[in-house]
Amino acid sequence: MRRLLTFALATLLSVGAAQADRLDDIKKAGVLRVATFDSNPPFGFVDPNTKQLAGLDVDYAQAIADKIGVTLELRPTNPANRIPLLTSGKVDLVLANFTITEERAKQLDFSIPYFASGQQFLAKKGTLTSPDQLNGLRIGADKGTTNEIVLRRDFPKATVVAFDDTPFAFAALRNGNVQAITQDGPKLVGLLAKVPDKQNYEVPAFSISNDYIGVGIPKGETRLRDVVNETLRELEASGKAAAIYDRWFGPKSDQPLPRLFRIGDHS
Amino acid sequence: MNVSVITDNLGYLLAGAWPDAPVGGLMLTMILSVASGLASALLGLVLGIALAMSGDRTRRALTLGLGLFRAVPIVMLIFWSYFLLPVLFGFAIPETGTVVTALSLVGGAYLSYAVAAGIESIGRGQWEAGLALGFGRWQVLRVIILPRALPAMAPSFVNQWTVLIKDTALAYVIGVPELSFVATQVNNRAMVYPAEIFLFVGAVYGCLCLLVDWLAALVARQRSLPRAGRA
Numbered sequence: 264m265r266r267l268l269t270f271a272l273a274t275l276l277s278v279g280a281a282q283a284d285r286l287d288d289i290k291k292a293g294v295l296r297v298a299t300f301d302s303n304p305p306f307g308f309v310d311p312n313t314k315q316l317a318g319l320d321v322d323y324a325q326a327i328a329d330k331i332g333v334t335l336e337l338r339p340t341n342p343a344n345r346i347p348l349l350t351s352g353k354v355d356l357v358l359a360n361f362t363i364t365e366e367r368a369k370q371l372d373f374s375i376p377y378f379a380s381g382q383q384f385l386a387k388k389g390t391l392t393s394p395d396q397l398n399g400l401r402i403g404a405d406k407g408t409t410n411e412i413v414l415r416r417d418f419p420k421a422t423v424v425a426f427d428d429t430p431f432a433f434a435a436l437r438n439g440n441v442q443a444i445t446q447d448g449p450k451l452v453g454l455l456a457k458v459p460d461k462q463n464y465e466v467p468a469f470s471i472s473n474d475y476i477g478v479g480i481p482k483g484e485t486r487l488r489d490v491v492n493e494t495l496r497e498l499e500a501s502g503k504a505a506a507i508y509d510r511w512f513g514p515k516s517d518q519p520l521p522r523l524f525r526i527g528d529h530s
Numbered sequence: 531m532n533v534s535v536i537t538d539n540l541g542y543l544l545a546g547a548w549p550d551a552p553v554g555g556l557m558l559t560m561i562l563s564v565a566s567g568l569a570s571a572l573l574g575l576v577l578g579i580a581l582a583m584s585g586d587r588t589r590r591a592l593t594l595g596l597g598l599f600r601a602v603p604i605v606m607l608i609f610w611s612y613f614l615l616p617v618l619f620g621f622a623i624p625e626t627g628t629v630v631t632a633l634s635l636v637g638g639a640y641l642s643y644a645v646a647a648g649i650e651s652i653g654r655g656q657w658e659a660g661l662a663l664g665f666g667r668w669q670v671l672r673v674i675i676l677p678r679a680l681p682a683m684a685p686s687f688v689n690q691w692t693v694l695i696k697d698t699a700l701a702y703v704i705g706v707p708e709l710s711f712v713a714t715q716v717n718n719r720a721m722v723y724p725a726e727i728f729l730f731v732g733a734v735y736g737c738l739c740l741l742v743d744w745l746a747a748l749v750a751r752q753r754s755l756p757r758a759g760r761a
Contacts, residue, residue: 302718309715311539314547339705339715351613430717430724457721 285484286331289355294336295328298354298479301339302428305453305511305518306360320358322507323377323478323498327356330494342407346370349479356491357479360447362409372484373477374491377504379524381470382410385436385451386443391467397421403432403444410445413472429454447474453518475529499526535723536730539716543730546707554707556734562626562698562708563738566633567691573638574690578645583671599639605700607632612704629701637694644686648679681753688746692739699735709734 289295299320300307310317316337328335340348340359348354349371363373384391384402391400398420404411406425415423424441426432432444433454446454451466458464478495480488498504504526512520536543546554553561581592599607608629616622623631652675660670699710707715713731717724 301715304719304721308719309542309547309712311542311719314542314550339707341705344703344705347609347613351617353613428714428718430721433722434724454721459722 284486285355285481286486286490289331289333289487293333295324295331295333295356296336296338296354297324297328298338298340298345298348298357298359299324300341300359302341303360303450305449305516307339307358319378319507319511320360322510323495324356324358326498326503326507327478327491327494330497331490342405345479349481352481355481355487359479360476361479362474363477364409367479371482372480372488374480374488375495375526375530376475376477376524376528377495377498377526378476379529380447380449380474380476382413382445382472382474383448383451383466383470384443384445385433385455385464385466387436388463388465391443393467394418394469394471397443397471400443401441403435403441405429405432405446408446409472409474410447414445417471433458449512449518449520452520456517495526532723532726535716535720535726542716543709543712546712555712556709558626558707559695559698559709560738562629562633562701562706563691563695566630566637566694566698569630569634570637570641570690570694571687573634574641574645574687577638577642579649579671581642581646582649583667596639596642599635602636604632604636604697605703607636608700609703625701625704625706628704629698629706633694633697636697637690641687641690644683644690645679648683648686649675651682652679684746684750688742691742695738695742696735 299316299318301309301316303318305318307316307318307320309315316339321337324337325335338348338354340354340357342359345357345359345361346367349357357371360378361367361373363376367373384397391397397414397418401422401424402414403424403426404414405428411423411425414421424432424435426435429444429446429450432441432446435441436444444451448466448470455461455464455466478491480491495504498507505522508522510516512518512522542555544556546552546558548554548557577592577596581589581596584592611623611632612625612628649671656674656678657670660674661667665673698708701708702711702714705711710731713727717727720727
């Protein structure tokens with residue numbers, strides 16, 4: 264239903280899309296409106312101390328706003344409404360752990376990727392060791408994510424159960440409703456770090472896809488896209504991209520992971 | 531059970547990021563409930579009277595319009611009015627306004643049938659007696675019919691209000707930070723305590739609905755109206 268809605272909306276809105284250049288509008292307004300996750304640590308979540316949105320995506324959004332020279336205004340979003348927010352012009356950019364796919368690229372443009380992750384699994388120890396086993400398992404996924412789509416497409420015999428978000432999927436894993444859950448590897452590592460009885464669970468060492476994460480940009484706004492891409496390349500060159508990564512995935516973070524992907528490795 | 535996940539986040543669950551940002555959480559849920567409760571009662575009353583008093587043709591048109599609002603799921607109505615109205619008419623309603631409008635329209639549509647039924651339940655004899663005394667139709671309605679019909683409608687109003695309180699949770703679809711929305715944020719940060727968080731949220735909604743019930747009973751006792759049923 265969500266996909267149908269998104270599609271219907273995108274079709275309707277593309278008819279009435281504004282012709283003016285979005286970058287000029289942003290500069291004129293002095294505000295860059297960005298949709299970011301509020302429930303997806305460490306990419307976008309509500310900081311318990313400041314009660315404001317924070318995370319890796321927020322840091323990148325701030326860098327883009329600084330580059331354009333305007334203030335940043337954040338809108339909380341979720342997988343269900345991030346595309347409508349962009350296509351209806353409620354926001355200028357989407358930085359919400361947004362996997363670049365051909366399907367989505369029909370409705371919007373993407374920047375070059377600024378993050379990469381593989382789709383992995385979390386299961387009770389000893390249940391899952393290789394991808395061959397997936398076809399016989401009940402697996403929990405987050406509704407509306409590429410994780411769900413890839414799993415259904417590549418492992419048609421697996422029983423996929425879609426949950427509203429990762430905590431519900433994990434609760435189902437704990438209760439035995441599903442035998443594994445799937446998400447981006449970095450997120451599962453972060454989740455595992457918070458589980459009280461973490462010795463009973465593991466993230467098996469294989470992934471079933473390589474996802475590239477990009478900034479969602481309204482279709483046809485080439486000047487805006489150029490600025491975003493330029494910002495991302497500059498952040499990499501100056502070492503700031505590595506600093507942002509370290510803040511959320513570095514050795515002192517909750518989910519230490521080596522940085523294997525650099526901006527510009529993949530276009 | 532990990533109670534600290536609730537106590538540590540209590541301020542955020544009750545009022546959102548306020549005072550650094552507009553009020554959210556339980557406070558916003560209550561604001562949305564009260565605003566849409568009042569607006570839906572007013573709409574229901576006006577439209578219900580219109581339904582009961584109008585001629586055949588107006589009545590048919592009204593029934594069609596009201597039927598539409600009763601038929602569309604509220605979550606769709608919120609979604610479409612938020613994303614589509616700006617494109618069609620060139621003006622944008624703020625998020626909270628969209629939610630209150632959608633809830634009021636749907637709640638008002640339901641209530642209007644209860645109001646019309648209440649008015650129609652008063653016997654023809656009452657109308658005829660009023661008219662015979664020289665009152666006009668609207669005077670009969672105001673002086674004789676409504677004072678008798680309104681008390682009978684009270685349970686329907688209370689039912690609709692408790693439904694509205696729970697429906698405010700649908701505001702999540704356009705990112706309005708009411709109680710269940712901020713609870714989802716906390717849940718996704720804590721990751722491993724969904725049972726604790728949503729038991730708490732469920733209990734809070736339960737208390738809100740009981741509060742409406744209790745208030746209605748209080749008013750009913752004072753004015754010796756029939757006691758409202760529980761939703």
